[in-house]
Amino acid sequence: DAGVIQSPRHEVTEMGQEVTLRCKPISGHNSLFWYRQTMMRGLELLIYFNNNVPIDDSGMPEDRFSAKMPNASFSTLKIQPSEPRDSAVYFCASTGTSILETQYFGPGTRLLVL
């Protein structure tokens, strides 16, 4: 089992550029979460998908952030335009059909916006 796969692992970009983060959930999982982790704010939920449909996007900080899940095996988180305050580690997590199942986290993407 490959686990949750995220790419890229590291991203350095300049302010104003578009950033796209990618996630492949564990095969068979139908729920996907995007989180952001910073020293100041800890681990925060950005958006939750169930069966490829966005269910809760209340954590998305602003319109510069968007997320898609075109199929069960792929999701993207896009930031356009990026700002230095977006610098953080972004995690993707997936879980199965039971509401109490464990969330399995990917290794994260470290984003630095200069």
Added chain:
Amino acid sequence: QKEVEQDPGPLSVPEGAIVSLNCTYSNSAFQYFMWYRQYSRKGPELLMYTYSSGNKEDGRFTAQVDKSSKYISLFIRDSQPSDSATYLCAMSGPFSGGYNKLIFGAGTRLAVHP
């Protein structure tokens, strides 16, 4: 005030010590309590999972929940250098949004030195 408060540490202990990690919370509706372990530059992984009040033991790890005090603890006995990581508490319930939304503490960084 944050929903979940956790001392970020760092906490440094000698090998073999008993470690106590704690979180307090304000939302009395929380029903499920978790501890995640996060190694440096990795994603969080579930360590312990308890429902409502009481204790749960798994090897060297014991999780305690005191709902009357809104206080949870994780004890690590005979701590090892391999336990050096950041420990995040997380809570959820009663699934008013229809899914298991986790609220995380800031994480406590633990270093166990030989």
